[in-house]
Amino acid sequence: xxxxxxxxxxxxxxxxxxxxxxxxxxxxxxxxxxxxxxxxxxxxxxxxxxxxxxxxxxxxxxxxxxxxxxxxxxxxxxxxxxxxxxxxxxxxxxxxxxxxxxxxxxxxxxxxxxxxxxxxxxxxxxxxxxxxxxxxxxxxxxxxxxxxxxxxxxxxxxxxxxxxxxxxxxxxxxxxxxxxxxxxxxxxxxxxxxxxxxxxxxxxxxxxxxxxxxxxxxxxxxxxxxxxxxxxxxxxxxxxxxxxxxxxxxxxx
Numbered sequence: 001x002x003x004x005x006x007x008x009x010x011x012x013x014x015x016x017x018x019x020x021x022x023x024x025x026x027x028x029x030x031x032x033x034x035x036x037x038x039x040x041x042x043x044x045x046x047x048x049x050x051x052x053x054x055x056x057x058x059x060x061x062x063x064x065x066x067x068x069x070x071x072x073x074x075x076x077x078x079x080x081x082x083x084x085x086x087x088x089x090x091x092x093x094x095x096x097x098x099x100x101x102x103x104x105x106x107x108x109x110x111x112x113x114x115x116x117x118x119x120x121x122x123x124x125x126x127x128x129x130x131x132x133x134x135x136x137x138x139x140x141x142x143x144x145x146x147x148x149x150x151x152x153x154x155x156x157x158x159x160x161x162x163x164x165x166x167x168x169x170x171x172x173x174x175x176x177x178x179x180x181x182x183x184x185x186x187x188x189x190x191x192x193x194x195x196x197x198x199x200x201x202x203x204x205x206x207x208x209x210x211x212x213x214x215x216x217x218x219x220x221x222x223x224x225x226x227x228x229x230x231x232x233x234x235x236x237x238x239x240x241x242x243x244x245x246x247x248x249x250x251x252x253x
Contacts, residue, residue, distance in 0.1 A: 004032075004033040004229055004233055005033065006033070006034040007033050008030060008034045009034035009035075011034070011079060012036050012037075012076060013027075013035040013036070013038065013081065014038040014040060014080050014081070015027045015037055015038070015040065015081045015083060016040045016083050016114070018037075018040055018046075018059075018083070019043035019045075019046025020041075021181065021185065022083050022181060022221045022224045023039075024046070025224065026083060026224070026225040027050060028050075028053075029226065029229045030229065030232075031054050031057050032054070035056070035078075035079065037058065038058050038060055038077070039060065041061065042063055042064075044059075060073060060074075064084050064110040065105040065106050065110070067109070067113055070114060071113075073114070075118055076121050077118040078129070079129045079130075079131075079232050080118050080130045080131070081131045081132075082115075082131070082132045082155075084106055085107050086102070086103055086106055086107070086185070087148055087185055087192075088145075088192075089145060089189060090144060090196065091143075091196075099147065100146070103148060103151055104150070104151055107152070108151045108155055111158065112158060115130060115173075118130075119162070119165075122166070122169065122170075123171065126169060126170040127170045128166065128169070128170065129171070129172055129231065130159070131228045132155050132158070132159045132175045132176070134156055134159075134175040135177055136178065137152045138152035138153055138175060139245065140212075155175065156175055159175045159241070163240040163242075166240070172237070172239060173240055173241065174231050174239055175242075175244065176224060176227050176243075176246065177244060178223075178245075179209075179210075179246070179247035179248050179250050180205075180209040180219065181220070181221055181223075182218040182221065183221060186209070186218070189209075190209075193209075210248075212250045213248030213250045214249035214252070215249060219246060219247075223246060227246055
């Protein structure tokens with residue numbers, strides 16, 4: 001029996017970006033650990049598929065770029081996993097302003113709002129876990145990703161502040177920093193990267209995505225979800241204010 005099986009019985013977890021990729025894998029992991037999972041995404045069809053596949057998952061369609069919609073989400077949350085992300089690859093001089101603003105709202109502002117409206121419940125229970133899915137790009141920069149890198153670096157700082165404030169209340173805050181994960185967002189990037197770098201798509205994974213990683217493979221969503229679960233598990237009380245790379249040694253130099 002896994003040490004996590006039923007560990008989160010009676011706890012409520014909110015996972016964003018839950019319709020696919022890392023978010024879906026995370027929602028499944030927490031439901032299997034006994035949590036009631038509020039699965040949040042804009043993709044209603046993906047959420048329906050997820051909820052049909054496993055008991056204990058409550059689908060909630062929400063546009064995380066809309067702060068009023070965020071305010072309608074449940075606040076009685078014991079575990080918050082901020083996963084939702086979007087990407088645009090473009091030189092900064094050509095980067096669409098509206099796209100930059102959208103990425104900030106979804107990937108930095110929305111986590112702030114969700115944390116803000118959830119911590120009072122966590123503080124009252126003297127227990128809470130916040131896991132922010134950042135990126136190797138939260139620790140390192142890459143060209144042509146000004147919005148994504150900015151948002152992820154901001155998320156790192158936010159997570160550390162929340163760790164300091166939450167410590168007296170039994171609330172931890174961490175980031176998980178994967179390199180390229182085999183998700184729909186990464187698959188979409190292959191074409192964008194090929195266009196931006198003027199190379200064939202079959203060269204992108206080897207020459208761009210895995211160039212800085214020493215372990216030459218894409219990461220699977222389940223691997224990231226397993227680390228997120230670990231950071232809320234029996235050994236997690238002092239795991240706070242830290243970044244946890246899962247990046248094939250990308251950030252080791």
